Amino acid sequence: MKLTKDNLHDFIRGAAILGTGGGGDPYVGRLMLEQELRKGADIEILDPDNISDDVFAINVFSMGAPTVFVEKIPNGAATVISVRKVEQVLGRKFNAIMPVEAGGVNATLPLIVGALTGLPVIDADGMGRAFPELQMVTYNVYGVDICPLVTTDDYGNSVTYETDTAQRAEWLARGVCVRMGGISQAAGYPMTGRQIKDTAVRHTLTLSVEIGQAVREAREQHRDPVDSLIDYFCTARHPRHAATLFDGKVVDVLRETKQGFTVGRVMLDGIEGSTGKHCEVTFRNEFLIAKTDGRVVATVPDLICCLDRETAESITTESLKYGNRVKIIGIAAAPVMRTPEALAVFGPRAFMMENDFTPLEELG
Amino acid sequence: MKLTKDNLHDFIRGAAILGTGGGGDPYVGRLMLEQELRKGADIEILDPDNISDDVFAINVFSMGAPTVFVEKIPNGAATVISVRKVEQVLGRKFNAIMPVEAGGVNATLPLIVGALTGLPVIDADGMGRAFPELQMVTYNVYGVDICPLVTTDDYGNSVTYETDTAQRAEWLARGVCVRMGGISQAAGYPMTGRQIKDTAVRHTLTLSVEIGQAVREAREQHRDPVDSLIDYFCTARHPRHAATLFDGKVVDVLRETKQGFTVGRVMLDGIEGSTGKHCEVTFRNEFLIAKTDGRVVATVPDLICCLDRETAESITTESLKYGNRVKIIGIAAAPVMRTPEALAVFGPRAFMMENDFTPLEELG
Numbered sequence: 151m152k153l154t155k156d157n158l159h160d161f162i163r164g165a166a167i168l169g170t171g172g173g174g175d176p177y178v179g180r181l182m183l184e185q186e187l188r189k190g191a192d193i194e195i196l197d198p199d200n201i202s203d204d205v206f207a208i209n210v211f212s213m214g215a216p217t218v219f220v221e222k223i224p225n226g227a228a229t230v231i232s233v234r235k236v237e238q239v240l241g242r243k244f245n246a247i248m249p250v251e252a253g254g255v256n257a258t259l260p261l262i263v264g265a266l267t268g269l270p271v272i273d274a275d276g277m278g279r280a281f282p283e284l285q286m287v288t289y290n291v292y293g294v295d296i297c298p299l300v301t302t303d304d305y306g307n308s309v310t311y312e313t314d315t316a317q318r319a320e321w322l323a324r325g326v327c328v329r330m331g332g333i334s335q336a337a338g339y340p341m342t343g344r345q346i347k348d349t350a351v352r353h354t355l356t357l358s359v360e361i362g363q364a365v366r367e368a369r370e371q372h373r374d375p376v377d378s379l380i381d382y383f384c385t386a387r388h389p390r391h392a393a394t395l396f397d398g399k400v401v402d403v404l405r406e407t408k409q410g411f412t413v414g415r416v417m418l419d420g421i422e423g424s425t426g427k428h429c430e431v432t433f434r435n436e437f438l439i440a441k442t443d444g445r446v447v448a449t450v451p452d453l454i455c456c457l458d459r460e461t462a463e464s465i466t467t468e469s470l471k472y473g474n475r476v477k478i479i480g481i482a483a484a485p486v487m488r489t490p491e492a493l494a495v496f497g498p499r500a501f502m503m504e505n506d507f508t509p510l511e512e513l514g
Numbered sequence: 515m516k517l518t519k520d521n522l523h524d525f526i527r528g529a530a531i532l533g534t535g536g537g538g539d540p541y542v543g544r545l546m547l548e549q550e551l552r553k554g555a556d557i558e559i560l561d562p563d564n565i566s567d568d569v570f571a572i573n574v575f576s577m578g579a580p581t582v583f584v585e586k587i588p589n590g591a592a593t594v595i596s597v598r599k600v601e602q603v604l605g606r607k608f609n610a611i612m613p614v615e616a617g618g619v620n621a622t623l624p625l626i627v628g629a630l631t632g633l634p635v636i637d638a639d640g641m642g643r644a645f646p647e648l649q650m651v652t653y654n655v656y657g658v659d660i661c662p663l664v665t666t667d668d669y670g671n672s673v674t675y676e677t678d679t680a681q682r683a684e685w686l687a688r689g690v691c692v693r694m695g696g697i698s699q700a701a702g703y704p705m706t707g708r709q710i711k712d713t714a715v716r717h718t719l720t721l722s723v724e725i726g727q728a729v730r731e732a733r734e735q736h737r738d739p740v741d742s743l744i745d746y747f748c749t750a751r752h753p754r755h756a757a758t759l760f761d762g763k764v765v766d767v768l769r770e771t772k773q774g775f776t777v778g779r780v781m782l783d784g785i786e787g788s789t790g791k792h793c794e795v796t797f798r799n800e801f802l803i804a805k806t807d808g809r810v811v812a813t814v815p816d817l818i819c820c821l822d823r824e825t826a827e828s829i830t831t832e833s834l835k836y837g838n839r840v841k842i843i844g845i846a847a848a849p850v851m852r853t854p855e856a857l858a859v860f861g862p863r864a865f866m867m868e869n870d871f872t873p874l875e876e877l878g
Contacts, residue, residue, distance in 0.1 A: 235676075306678070307676065308677075309674065310673065311673050314669060326690060
């Protein structure tokens with residue numbers, strides 16, 4: 151897989167859909183990446199199935215509330231400072247860059263850092279979707295240390311964390327993130343090729359391009375792009391359950407930027423097949439739980455996506471507004487995300503919800 | 515000067531008086547230091563007038579709200595972790611330890627770290643008093659970099675800050691301090707012997723012992739210990755203006771632990787020579803400004819101390835309570851603390867007060 155000006159739009163569209171409402175504004179992410187590609191950057195993508203065990207990769211991401219990212223744009227150069235600081239603490243150089251999550255910004259930032267440093271980017275991440283907190287990645291679930299973690303602000307001020315758990319690193323780094331203005335540029339979870347193969351969710355970049363392409367082709371061929379997206383998942387090489395959960399319009403949005411997160415809920419009234427029904431989706435950067443007429447229809451870690459009902463373009467939690475005509479769709483999370491260990495870290499109870507996880511396909 | 519079991523009580527008493535209500539509970543500080551001395555620790559104190567230019571010292575301190583220190587005791591071992599982390603970043607070992615400030619805990623902690631590491635302690639600090647924020651030291655005023663700064667919690671989790679200004683380090687480290695439970699153990703302002711001679715307030719440890727001794731001797735000789743303390747300053751080798759500003763009893767205390775600081779004010783009704791008058795002293799960890807019947811009688815950086823009117827024992831801002839019979843005394847800050855550069859960093863306006871600094875002796 152190679153990322154070029156040709157498949158860039160597909161990639162961004164797909165990554166934003168996997169971002170489940172979070173991971174930053176895809177418009178911002180696209181502009182940042184286009185700028186690097188226009189400079190002639192050639193970003194090499196490595197297939198995790200074929201990497202050597204002694205690859206040494208660092209995960210990079212923007213941390214903070216997506217509401218803030220809209221005004222305070224994520225910063226590639228500051229992210230490179232974080233990478234260099236981690237190298238300094240470890241006394242060892244990285245030879246690859248990696249995303250922690252999918253999403254409009256956090257899927258593109260690693261590619262930008264790849265372009266800035268000349269390092270290849272691994273086609274894998276820590277969730278195959280987006281999550282709000284640093285401990286919520288398969289790496290952590292399956293024993294990779296987040297530390298040394300470094301976060302840097304736009305002025306190049308950096309903070310290095312060495313903690314006993316990823317949850318504690320999240321707690322401390324979030325406090326700093328708020329004081330850095332609601333966004334910080336992070337590098338953490340240094341990983342060997344062996345650890346990547348053992349713990350990462352593979353081929354998220356390829357998947358992003360493919361689903362972005364499925365949506366584009368449906369539009370070109372005047373098919374329904376949301377239906378085509380669902381078909382893609384159901385008939386893919388590794389099929390996953392996917393379904394439209396609700397068809398409606400946004401009638402209310404409650405949204406706050408609080409302690410470094412964008413939290414709230416969106417209320418929808420049904421149209422077409424959902425006429426007469428009501429839907430509520432709760433979010434914390436990402437969509438966490440969807441309820442139709444009070445009944446749970448999908449919950450984390452399964453993906454809940456809010457898509458424009460005509461174009462299937464992803465609508466992020468910070469940009470949702472009254473009047474949006476949307477379809478809420480559910481996509482089953484990768485199997486590695488649904489184990490008991492994984493659910494303990496990012497299942498519904500990790501978000502203080504009162505229900506246990508039930509797979510999307512059983513909620514019908 | 516040597517610190518032993520014999521002059522320990524004098525030292526603690528004197529350091530707490532210079533702490534101007536902050537710097538931690540002297541009782542806690544004394545217990546911590548007694549424990550080390552009982553183990554047979556021999557703490558070498560270096561005279562800053564006689565050190566070599568290539569001494570390389572690190573400042574250590576507890577950061578946080580003194581209200582928290584009472585329950586969550588400062589931690590010598592965690593402070594040593596911070597020192598080692600600074601060494602790791604700089605790739606160079608320290609050969610001396612230094613206090614940033616006077617006070618019940620922050621004057622003793624460097625001695626404890628000296629005992630734990632076997633390193634000598636410099637008889638100097640960054641203010642000759644206590645202040646609430648990290649940038650409020652002569653080192654910073656006169657050009658010494660606070661970074662790398664490290665703060666560590668009781669579990670050994672450490673955070674390293676590399677920032678453009680000391681004020682930004684304070685801002686970020688304060689956020690972490692709150693999330694570490696309201697107290698963190700810090701090491702910062704790495705300094706050479708040359709920098710110590712150029713920027714530090716010298717002989718604060720010796721001064722602490724001497725004023726503690728003056729108070730003790732007055733008690734033994736049935737003289738008024740508060741008057742004797744004032745006499746000490748007025749007739750010392752380097753005389754400084756000192757005066758009793760108010761004699762009264764505490765009738766109200768407003769105190770909150772907020773964003774990592776102990777903030778509030780104490781109201782006093784006059785007794786004896788102050789009968790019929792009222793006094794209000796505002797604090798942020800330390801006492802900042804004293805007003806009698808609405809008129810300013812002392813302000814930072816001059817020292818405002820609240821002493822038991824019978825024993826001259828210091829009363830800290832976190833332990834003040836209704837009914838305390840106290841004398842409020844003012845002591846002129848060292849000349850190095852009263853320059854325009856210094857006042858810009860810790861004069862009244864740095865604390866959002868509306869008045870400029872007027873020396874204690876002119877407020878009469």
